Amino acid sequence: MTQPRHFISLNDLSSDEFRALIARAIDLKNNRNPDFQPLKGKVLAMIFEKSSTRTRVSFETGMAQLGGSALFLSSRDTQLGRGEPLADSAKVISSMVDCIMIRTYDHATVTTFAQHSRVPIINALTDLLHPCQLLADMQTYFELRGDIAKKTVCWVGDGNNMCHSYINAAMLLDFKLNIATPKDYQPLRSILESADERIQLFDTPEEAANNADLIVTDVWASMGQEQEQQKREQAFKNYQVNAKVMAQANKDALFMHCLPAHRNEEVATEVIDGKQSVIFIEAENRLHAQKALLEFLICC
Numbered sequence: 080m081t082q083p084r085h086f087i088s089l090n091d092l093s094s095d096e097f098r099a100l101i102a103r104a105i106d107l108k109n110n111r112n113p114d115f116q117p118l119k120g121k122v123l124a125m126i127f128e129k130s131s132t133r134t135r136v137s138f139e140t141g142m143a144q145l146g147g148s149a150l151f152l153s154s155r156d157t158q159l160g161r162g163e164p165l166a167d168s169a170k171v172i173s174s175m176v177d178c179i180m181i182r183t184y185d186h187a188t189v190t191t192f193a194q195h196s197r198v199p200i201i202n203a204l205t206d207l208l209h210p211c212q213l214l215a216d217m218q219t220y221f222e223l224r225g226d227i228a229k230k231t232v233c234w235v236g237d238g239n240n241m242c243h244s245y246i247n248a249a250m251l252l253d254f255k256l257n258i259a260t261p262k263d264y265q266p267l268r269s270i271l272e273s274a275d276e277r278i279q280l281f282d283t284p285e286e287a288a289n290n291a292d293l294i295v296t297d298v299w300a301s302m303g304q305e306q307e308q309q310k311r312e313q314a315f316k317n318y319q320v321n322a323k324v325m326a327q328a329n330k331d332a333l334f335m336h337c338l339p340a341h342r343n344e345e346v347a348t349e350v351i352d353g354k355q356s357v358i359f360i361e362a363e364n365r366l367h368a369q370k371a372l373l374e375f376l377i378c379c
């Protein structure tokens with residue numbers, strides 16, 4: 080079996096491919112053509128073990144707009160939820176569809192699926208990475224401000240799946256990434272070790288935001304960490320993106336958040352609903368970026 084092309088991490092792309100996907104996403108957004116149906120007859124299986132609004136709607140709509148269709152598979156209603164081996168599930172599902180998208184907890188679930196799948200696997204979020212969101216975030220920056228190379232991005236909050244994917248993006252697209260997290264919530268050492276001096280850790284959001292062109296944050300407790308909410312609220316109380324943090328950044332800096340957000344926790348209402356916030360463009364771009372990804376993986 081020839082190995083299909085997977086998208087499990089941004090590192091599955093070269094820098095040129097990442098840039099080409101961003102350009103293609105912008106092109107698909109600006110030149111909408113209902114007669115362009117390169118995925119006619121193609122089917123995407125979408126396996127969700129965690130909740131989703133944006134990811135589900137954007138993949139399902141994206142497939143429909145490109146002429147294909149999508150199947151929503153909740154682990155609650157499939158044999159996956161009853162312990163059918165991942166390898167068996169991957170072999171069976173991939174014998175019937177053209178691409179599989181998975182949102183789950185353990186990153187190894189996605190890599191195991193990929194080992195046994197005859198069609199491309201897309202990581203739609205694991206505890207470790209959220210590469211699809213970075214396609215949309217980067218599309219948004221390029222659209223609104225041009226190339227992100229040599230710019231400074233500031234990540235505030237948890238060193239989580241989004242932060243890890245930002246580290247990968249910084250290396251591929253050559254931007255500086257200043258990360259402000261509490262000591263106990265830094266990104267994984269193994270991911271930091273794959274990076275270089277473009278990535279710097281800071282103790283306070285104000286320091287990290289200095290001269291930044293883009294400020295990004297995410298929830299303090301990710302899906303699966305709900306029971307840690309209170310402990311995390313304490314640990315992160317000095318890590319809110321508010322007007323004081325934004326004031327350290329460049330005047331034309333953008334604010335992004337993958338959503339869903341908790342107003343007045345990780346981000347002050349005045350920031351997320353303020354002029355520099357581009358959260359709804361960012362959310363819409365999930366659709367355009369993933370259409371570019373689906374075309375790249377299924378048609379190539």
Ligand code: CP
Nearest residue numbers: 131132133134337338
């Ligand atoms: N940003 C994001 O992935 O949103 P959903 O959890 O709604 O899919």
Ligand code: NVA
Nearest residue numbers: 239297301302337338
């Ligand atoms: N870090 C968040 C992102 C949600 C899109 C989570 O994993 O829940």
